[in-house]
Structures are given as structure tokens and as C-alpha cells.
Amino acid sequence: MYSGVMRAPLRWVLWDVKDTLLKVRLSVGEQYCKESERMGLSLSPTEVDAAFRQAYQSYSRRYPNYGIAQGLDGQSWWMGVVRDTFSQCRVQDPALLNTMAHNLYHNFSNAENWEVFPDSKTALESCSSLGLNLGVVSNFDNRLEAILRVCGLLSHFSFLITSEEAGVAKPSPVIFNQALQRCGVPAASVAHVGDHYVNDYLTSRAVGIHGLLLDRHNKHFQRNVPGEHRLSSLEELPSRLQQHMD
Structure with a gap:
């Protein structure tokens, strides 16, 4: 048989x-810190990496597969993960969190963030x-x-x-x-x-x-x-x- x-x-x-x-070119902490630097913030890539892992795991548990079953989509899911990551790193301004989340979601469609x-x-x-x-x-x-x-x-x-x-x-x-x-x-x-x-x-x-x-x-x-x-x-x-x- x-x-x-x-x-x-x-x-x-x-x-x-x-x-x-392909793989992500830099660590998530490094990528997120580049965006936060553009906004005038100075954060530690190691701290951001740890916060990201926590936020990602929490969202994956609460809203599996981008929260499709709960009415979310990939963009709203990822923006939530980014906002939670920076919130854990003491960034409080909602407008700033939203801007960075929006920018990072779109940045990850660019070739320079990926290595084939x-x-x-x-x-x-x-x-x-x-x-x-x-x-x-x-x-x-x-x-x-x-x-x-x-x-x-x-x-x-x-x-x-x-x-x-x-x-x-x-x-x-x-x-x-x-x-x-x-x-x-x-x-x-x-x-x-x-x-x-x-x-x-x-x-x-x-x-x-x-x-x-x-x-x-x-x-x-x-x-x-x-x-x-x-x-x-x-x-x-x-x-x-x-x-x-x-």
C-alpha cells in the first residue's frame, strides 16, 4: 500500500x-526601535523584543489566526500587537502608538525588511x-x-x-x-x-x-x-x- x-x-x-x-532581516526589537527612533523615542531593542514576544503570545492565544473568528483582520491584529508592545515599554500616547503601529504594519511589506x-x-x-x-x-x-x-x-x-x-x-x-x-x-x-x-x-x-x-x-x-x-x-x-x- x-x-x-x-x-x-x-x-x-x-x-x-x-x-x-525568506526570513525577517533584523530582529523585531531592532525593526520596532528603528520606527520608534523616527518618532523621537529611544528604546532598548532587547526590551522591545521581550515585550513583543509577550504581546504576540497573548494576542495569539486570545485572537488566534489574526482574530478572523472575532471580527478582526490581519492589519487590526498586528496593529494591536504593536500598540501592546510599545505600551509595555512605557509609550502611552495613543496617537503615537497608532502611528507607529500603522507604519510598522506597512513597513513589513517592503523588501528591505526581508531576506530571501x-x-x-x-x-x-x-x-x-x-x-x-x-x-x-x-x-x-x-x-x-x-x-x-x-x-x-x-x-x-x-x-x-x-x-x-x-x-x-x-x-x-x-x-x-x-x-x-x-x-x-x-x-x-x-x-x-x-x-x-x-x-x-x-x-x-x-x-x-x-x-x-x-x-x-x-x-x-x-x-x-x-x-x-x-x-x-x-x-x-x-x-x-x-x-x-x-
């Missing part, structure tokens, strides 16, 4: 984005030259299309599904099932590449997709992930995919 599934010809590769294809990994573009081009179609499944807000465009990656993809748009986030299998509908092929003809053990690897495998775990820094060496499911860089991807195409 298992070997029969493995022989289904591969047609699509789905991709996670953040920390798989050196192996990303080559891997995407290699997949296309193998005749594979590419799509995105990402726990991201609706800025993702703009970010991929300014980073020069958007043209590689036939579709993007963000958790904000889908109304559901990984590790729910629902977002992968939405992606499979877009692909129009059985799960056994689809691979997924991502860096998160649960969200990307386990969840895609649970719906029958060939999940591959990108582990650039060997964080998951203790996990029970077979060697053929693990990538230490995207340079290894084309040969791994070809095994499912023969």
Missing part, C-alpha cells in the same frame, strides 16, 4: 514561506524545470502576495493560500485540503516543504501529502523524522523530488 502511494507521480510542490524561503535565503530562488526554478507546479500554504496575513512580489518570488507560484484568507491556520488539515482542491490532484501527487515540525511536516503527512521538513540548523535531530523526509538545505530538494517522479 505504502509503496504504491509513493509511486503516484508528483505534480505539485506546496511551500511554507517564513523561515523556509540564498538557496530559495534556485530551488523554485529547479522545481519548475522539473515540470512541477508550485503553490503556497502559509500562516501569514494578506500582505504575503506583496512581500513575495517585492522579494522577486511571486511569479513562481500558481496560487497562494494564507491563513488570513483561508480563515483557518496550520496545523489544521483544512488549509491543506483547500490547497489540494486548488491543485486538483490527489494528495499523493503533492509534496510540501516547510520548517515547522508540526505545522508543516506532521500536518501535511497526516493528509497524505509528501511532507518534507527543512531543518537548516539541525533543530529537529531528536525528532522521529526519517532521513529521506529531512532537508538540511533547499539544494537537496530537486533530487529528493525526482525520486517521486520516476
Whole structure:
């Protein structure tokens, strides 16, 4: 049964984005402090980083997936996180908090805030030259299309599904099932590449997709992930995919 599934010809590769294809260039504390400096404030990046982590975790618990179910959206959610972060750092002026939150939300759509990994573009081009179609499944807000465009990656993809748009986030299998509908092929003809053990690897495998775990820094060496499911860089991807195409 298992070997029969493995022989289904591969047609699509789905991709996670953040920390798989690109990453935030500076720490959140540094990015937020650059904005606060423009407003005449002097804050410590370390303090802002710690405040951000607290605000982000609190919002993620109270309003999961950008608060879609509670009537929020990605922009209002992120602006709330930014306001809470700076409030914890003793910034009290509501107008100033709003301005910084608005500016930072839009700043993160700019290419200079993101760094594309050196192996990303080559891997995407290699997949296309193998005749594979590419799509995105990402726990991201609706800025993702703009970010991929300014980073020069958007043209590689036939579709993007963000958790904000889908109304559901990984590790729910629902977002992968939405992606499979877009692909129009059985799960056994689809691979997924991502860096998160649960969200990307386990969840895609649970719906029958060939999940591959990108582990650039060997964080998951203790996990029970077979060697053929693990990538230490995207340079290894084309040969791994070809095994499912023969």
C-alpha cells in the first residue's frame, strides 16, 4: 500500500514561506526601535523584543489566526500587537502608538525588511524545470502576495493560500485540503516543504501529502523524522523530488 502511494507521480510542490524561503532581516526589537527612533523615542531593542514576544503570545492565544473568528483582520491584529508592545515599554500616547503601529504594519511589506535565503530562488526554478507546479500554504496575513512580489518570488507560484484568507491556520488539515482542491490532484501527487515540525511536516503527512521538513540548523535531530523526509538545505530538494517522479 505504502509503496504504491509513493509511486503516484508528483505534480505539485506546496511551500511554507517564513523561515523556509525568506526570513525577517533584523530582529523585531531592532525593526520596532528603528520606527520608534523616527518618532523621537529611544528604546532598548532587547526590551522591545521581550515585550513583543509577550504581546504576540497573548494576542495569539486570545485572537488566534489574526482574530478572523472575532471580527478582526490581519492589519487590526498586528496593529494591536504593536500598540501592546510599545505600551509595555512605557509609550502611552495613543496617537503615537497608532502611528507607529500603522507604519510598522506597512513597513513589513517592503523588501528591505526581508531576506530571501540564498538557496530559495534556485530551488523554485529547479522545481519548475522539473515540470512541477508550485503553490503556497502559509500562516501569514494578506500582505504575503506583496512581500513575495517585492522579494522577486511571486511569479513562481500558481496560487497562494494564507491563513488570513483561508480563515483557518496550520496545523489544521483544512488549509491543506483547500490547497489540494486548488491543485486538483490527489494528495499523493503533492509534496510540501516547510520548517515547522508540526505545522508543516506532521500536518501535511497526516493528509497524505509528501511532507518534507527543512531543518537548516539541525533543530529537529531528536525528532522521529526519517532521513529521506529531512532537508538540511533547499539544494537537496530537486533530487529528493525526482525520486517521486520516476
